[in-house]
Amino acid sequence: MLPTTTEMQMPYSDIVLDTVPETEIPHARFTSGLFIYDEVFLNGRLLGRYWSSSGSIRPDMHFRWANWYTEVAPKLPADAFSLALEGETLAGGWQWLGAEECADPSGFRGEGRPVRHARIRLGHERRPVEVAVHMRLDGSPFMIRWLEITNKGERPTAISAVSPWSGLIWQHRCAEHTPPDCPSPFELAYTHHFNWGEEGDLWWEPLAEGTKVVDGGHKGRSGWGRPAFLLRNRANGELLWGELGWSGNWCMAFTCTKDEAGGQASLIFSIGPDAADPALRVLEPGETVRTPYVHLALFHDDLDACVQAAHAHVRHTVMPAQLPGLNQRVEANHRGYICDRETEAGLKREIDIAASIGAEVFVVDAGWFGPEPNRWGANVGDWYAGAWLAGGLEPISAYAHLKGLRFGLWVEIESIGQAARLRQEHPDWILTRDGQPVADGRALDLSKPEVVAWMESEIVRLIRQYDLDLFRLDYNTAVLEGGNRVYRGFVENTLWRHCEALYGLLDRVRARFPHVIFENCAGGGGRLDWEILRRFQITEISDWMRAPRGIKILNGLSFSLPPEVCLRTFGTETGEHVLDGDLDFQLRVAILSHPIFRGISPTLEELNPLLQARIVHALDLYKNFIRPMLPECRVFHHTGLLPLFELTPWCVLEYAAVDRSRAVVGLFRTADIGEDCYTLYPRGLDLGRDYRVTFDNLRETIQCSGAALAQEGLRVYLPTNLTSELLLLEEIRRSY
Template sequence: MTAFQNAIYADLDNMRFQYESESSIYTEKLVDGRLLFAGFQDNGTSIYEHMDLKDKPSFDLTIDGESLYYGWEYSDFVSTRDELGSTIGTLTLKHTRKSIQLKIITSCSGFGFFKRSMEITNLSNETTFGLTNVTPFKGCIWNITDNIADNLRDDTVAPYSVGRFKDLYWANEGNFAWQAIPVNTGIFFNSTFGMSGHSSPFFILRNNINGGYFVCQMGWSANWKTAFFADYFNDSRLPNKINLNFEVTPVTPSPARLIAPGETISAPDMHFGLSHVDLDTAVQNLHGYLRQFVLRQVGDGLQPVIYNQAGYMVPGYKQPDMSEEGLKHEVDIAAELGAELFMVDAGWYGNNGQAGTDWGNTTGDWHASDVLPNDLFPVYEHARSKGLKCGLWVEIETAGAKSKLAEEHPDWFLEQYGRTFPRVLDLSKPEVKQFVESEIIRLVEKYQLDMFRLDYNSSSHDGGFNLKDGRNENTHWRHMEAIYNIFERVGKRFPNLQLENCASGGGRTDIGIVSRFTTTWVSDWFKMPRTVRILNGMSMALPPEYINRSYSPGMEGNLDSQMHVIMMGHPMLCGITPSLAAANPAIMACAKKYISIYKDFIRSFHRTSKVYHHTPVIPGADGSGWAALEYVSEDRKKAVATVFRLVNADVDCYTLKFKGLDKGANYHVRIEPEGSEFVASGYALAREGLTIELDTALTSQMILLTLLP
C-alpha cells in the first residue's frame, strides 16, 4: 500500500475546514448557517481566507419541501485515520429550525482524490420527515478573473468543457465525448431508466483557459442528474469573472425516503479529484484511487478467465436447450481453451419443461430446472475435476410471470401508478429483501460457488410507490439501500467469492454498485467496432481489469481483433465451438494463444497498470477511424498496446507513439498476430513510434513490450 500526504486542518475559530490529498486542497467554510464550497486548488498551495468563495453552498437538502441548505450551526468536528491510510474529517451540524442533524464526512485518500459522504439523522422523537431531494455535492470548481475577454479570444473558445458518456441507451455505453459548456447557459445530463443507465454519473470537467481537470463520480445506481453552468459576469464597471458551477444529485419522485424518528440515512457517496496534469494522468489518478480505496478485490485481485456456457448450446437463451450433457461438453471446451472459471448462465432454473418458456419467465424460482434432473452438481463436479472454478447467473431482483414466486407472492412486486410493475421485486419491503439475501446465501453455499453473477434486466423508470404514514414513498432509495447492504454482507460472509455485476449489460456501471463487486459487465454489446469504443470509454471511468469484455458468436471483424478487445479487459469467452469434436483447429489455437498472453503477460501487471488513451474520443455511430490503448506496468518493465482500425478510416496507417515507457531503456517488442519480434529503445518508441499498417477495417495489432536489462 502506497503512503500519501493527506491532511486536514480545522480552524474552529473561523469555522474553516481544509482537506488535502497530495497537491489537491479542498476548502469549506461555515458562514451564516451555510456550509460553503470555499475553494479548490490543484497545486498544493492553500488560498488565503479572504480569497474564499462567499456564496457557493457545498450541498443542498430539502426536507418535506423546505430547503435546508442554510440554517445550520456547528456541533462537532473529529479527524481520524482509517486502516487504508485515508485521513477522515467528520463535521457534525444541527439545523436551527428542524430536528435534523448532518454528518459531513470527507476522506482524503491520496492521488488527489476525496470521498464525500453525508449522513442525515432525524433527531425528532415523534415526527417522520420526508426527504424531498438532496444534492450531496455542488459548488464552483473554477473562478477565473484574469484577462477574460482576451483569453476567450472574442468568444471563440468555450472556457470550460465537460467529458461524459453521451449515450444513455443499451449497447452504446462508454461513448465518451467532450461538450463545450456555453457561457451563461446551463447544461445537464441524466438517466431515466430506474438504473444508473447505460451511461454513468461520471464526468470530467476541463478548464480550457488555465488548464486542469476535475474528475467526479457519484455512487448511485438509480436515476441521477449532473448539471453545469458557466457564469460569465462581464459588467464593464466591475472586474469580470467566469465561474464554473456544478452539481450532482440522485433523482427520484418525492418523498424519496421517509426518515423515521431517530433514524439515520446516507446520501450517495461522491468521489472527486482535481489535478493540473494531462488527461491520461488525471485518469490514472482516478484508477489508482479506486483500486486502493474503493473497489473490492478477492485474493491477489488477478481476474480469472471466464468461460460462459451460453453460446452454441443455448441459442436465444431458450431454456429447454439446457441439459447436463450439454453443460459438460461446454466444460470440456472451457478446460481445453485454458479458461479458469465456468459460468452457468440464464436458463438453469424453474419449471423449464414447458416448450417455449424463455429465460425471463421463470426467474425467481432459483431451483434447478426439470431438464436438469440431477441438479447442477454433476456439472460443477465435472468442472472442478478439470481445474475450473464455478459461477452461476441469477437475476435475483426479479420474478418472471410463469414463476411460482410470482404466483405465491403477487404483493412482492413494485406498485407503480396503481398497477403491478412486471418482473421487478420491491426490495424496499423487508420480507422481499430478506428473501433475496437468503436465496443468494443459499445458492452460494449449496453449490460452493466461486462467482455469483447478478443480472438486472428491467427498467423501472420512476420506480414504485408504497403508502407509509399516509404518504407515497418512492422505492428507489430503499431498493438501492437494500442491494448495497445485501452485497456488503454477502461479500463479508464469503470473502473469497467473486461477485460479478451485470444489468442488462451496462445498466449499472456507477461506482456505487461496482464498488461492491469484483468485475462488471459494462455492456453486453460485443460486436465490432463498437465494442472497442465501449472498452475505450469505460476504461476512463473504471480500471480495465474490472471491465468485462466477451467473445461471442456472430461478431464482426477477424478473430484476432475480437481477442485483442477482450484481453485488454476482463476476458470472457463463449460459443467458440459447438463441441470439441467439431472444433475448428485454427480458432482454438488463436483463442488459446491469447488466453495464454493474458494469463502469462497482461494479467501480471493489469490491476496496477497505468492506462493511456491515445484516442479518448472515438466518433461515429459505431466507432470510426482508429483506436489505440496502452497499458504500462508501474515499474515500466512491461507494457501492452493495441491499435484497432475501425470503420471509415481515411488512411491505412496509424503511428503509435508510446507514452508510458522508460525512454532511457531498451524493450523487446513482439507484435501479434504477425509474430514479429525485435528490440527498440524506449526513446524511439516514444518519439518516432511504431507505424501500424492495416489496409482493411475491423483489424488490429497487439504490441507486447518487455524491458531488457
C-alpha cells in the same frame, strides 16, 4: 519519460478545523495529495471558499482584500451541499454545532494510506434536523464526501432532494487564457447515451452559458450512462473528476455564467440522487440516513495521469481486493450454442470445449432454472434447476471442478418473472407504482424486509448447494422511475430503500463467503457506479460485442474503470456476426480486458483447429504477458475520448507495467476513413532502457531504445477496416 505530477505525489493528507484568522468564522481545510478543498461557515451557510490542484494554501489576506466575507460570500449562488425536506429547500438557516476529526466509518479500503476523516455537524433553525458533513481523505487525489441526515423531530419527515457536494468550482478571468475558437472555457465529458449497448459514450461538450442537466435517462438504476463527469477548464488547465456512488436514479447539473464585459466566467455544480416522487426517503423520528458518496479529484495534469489516479482509487479504495490466485481468470459462459436448450450433457460438452482452449472458470448463465423450458426471462424468481436438468446443477459443478475449472452461476435475484411460482405465492412482493405493477410485474419490492430476507437466503443457499466459486448477479429489469408507496403520510419513491437493502444484502453475503468471486452485470453495463462496484471483483461493461462499438465501449469505460475488472466477450451469443471484425480484432478486445467466451463451437469435434489455435495463442499472450501486469498497469488512451456513433479511424490503447519494464498496445482500425498508417509513440516506457518489440500480426521482433520509441515512434499499417495489430514491448535486460 519523466513521471507526471500526479505520479510523483506522495500519499499525504491533512485536515485543519479552526476559525478564519482574527474572526470567529468556522473554517475547514482538507488536503489529499495536491488537492486542497477549503470551506467556511458564514451567515448560516457552509460555503466552498477555494479549490486548489497545486497543494498551495491561499493566504487569508487575499480574501480580506477582496472583501470576500462581507461582499462576495453573501452573493454566492450555491452552498457546499444542498438539502430539501418536505419540499422546502434548506438553503441558509444552518447553525454550527461543531467539527471534529474522528475515525473513518465508511468502510472504504485504505491499507497503507494516511486515511483521515472529519465530520462537520450542523443543525437548522427552521427544521428539527441535523446534518453531519463527512470528508474522507487518504492521500490520493480523490476525496470522498457524504452526509448523515438525522430527524430530530417528533414526527416523520421526508428528504425531497439532496446533493452531498455542490458549489462554486471556478470563478476567474478567462478571456486572455481561452483559445479564441472555444465557445466556453469549460468543457464537460459525460456518457451521452443512456441505453442498452451504448455504454462508454464519453466525449467533451463545451458548456454554454446557462445550466446543463444530465440525469442518465432515469432507468431505475445508475444506468448505461454512468453518474460521473469530467470537467475541463481550458483557461487554467485544471480537470475536476466527479463520481456519484449510487445505483438508483440520479441527476447532476452544471451552471456556467459568463461576464463578457469583464472577461470572466464561473462554474457551479451539484450531483445527487433523484426521484420523480415528492419523497426520496422518509425518516422516522430519531432516524439517521446516509446519503450516497461523492468522489471528487482536482488535477492539473494530462488526462492519462488523471485516468491512472482514478484507476488507483478504484483498485485500492473502491473495489474489493482481488482474491489471490483467482484474479483475472479466463471465463467461459454456456450461452453461445445452447441458449435456453440446457441439458446436463450439453453443459458438460461446453465444459470440455472451455477446457480445450484454456479457460479457467465455467459459468452457467441464464436458462438453468424455473418451471418452463426456454423461457428464462419469465422464470426468474424460481431458483431451482428446471426439469430439463433432472440431476440438478450438482453434477455440472462437480464436472467443472473435475476438469480443473472453477464453477460459477448466474442469478437475477431482484426480479420475479411471469411464469415463476414465487409470483403466484407472493403477489404482494411485486414492485408497484401508484398501485400498478412496475415493469410488467417483473421487479421485486426491496422496500419490504421479508423480500430482502428471502433474497439473501436464496443466494446463501445457491452458493452452498452448488459449491460456487463465482456468483454472477444480473439485473435486466428496467424499473425506470422505480416504485412508490404512501408511507408515513408521504409518497415515497422506493429506489433509495432498494439501494440500501441491496448494498446491505451483498455486504452480508460477501462477509459469509470471502473466497467466492462476485461478478456484476446489469443488462451488460447498466449498473457501473462506484458504489455497487464496492461489492464485486469484476463487472460486465456491456452486452454489445460487435465491432467497432465493442472496442470503443472498452475505450470509454476504461477512463473510470481499470481494464482488468472489465469483462469483454468473444463468441456467438449476440447477433450481427457480419460485423464481428476479423478474428484477431475480436480476440484482442477480450484479452485487453477480462476475457469471457460465450460460444466457441457447437461441439469439440466441430471446433475449427485454426480457430482453436488462434484462441489458444491469444490466451497464451493474455496469461503470460498481459495478465501479470494488469492489476497495477497504467492505461494510456492514445486516441482519447471516442464518440460511439461518430466514425473514427483508429482506437489505440496502451497498458504499461508500473515499473516500465513492459507494455502492450492494441491498435484497432475502426472505420475506413483517414490514414491507413498510425504512428505510435509509446507513453509508458523508460527513455533510458532498451526494448524488444514484437508485432503479433507479423510474428516479427525488433529492438529499439525507449527514447527512439517515444520520440520517433512506430508506424503500424492497417489498410482494412475492422482489423488490428497487437504490439508487445518488453525490456531487454542486460547481463554484464
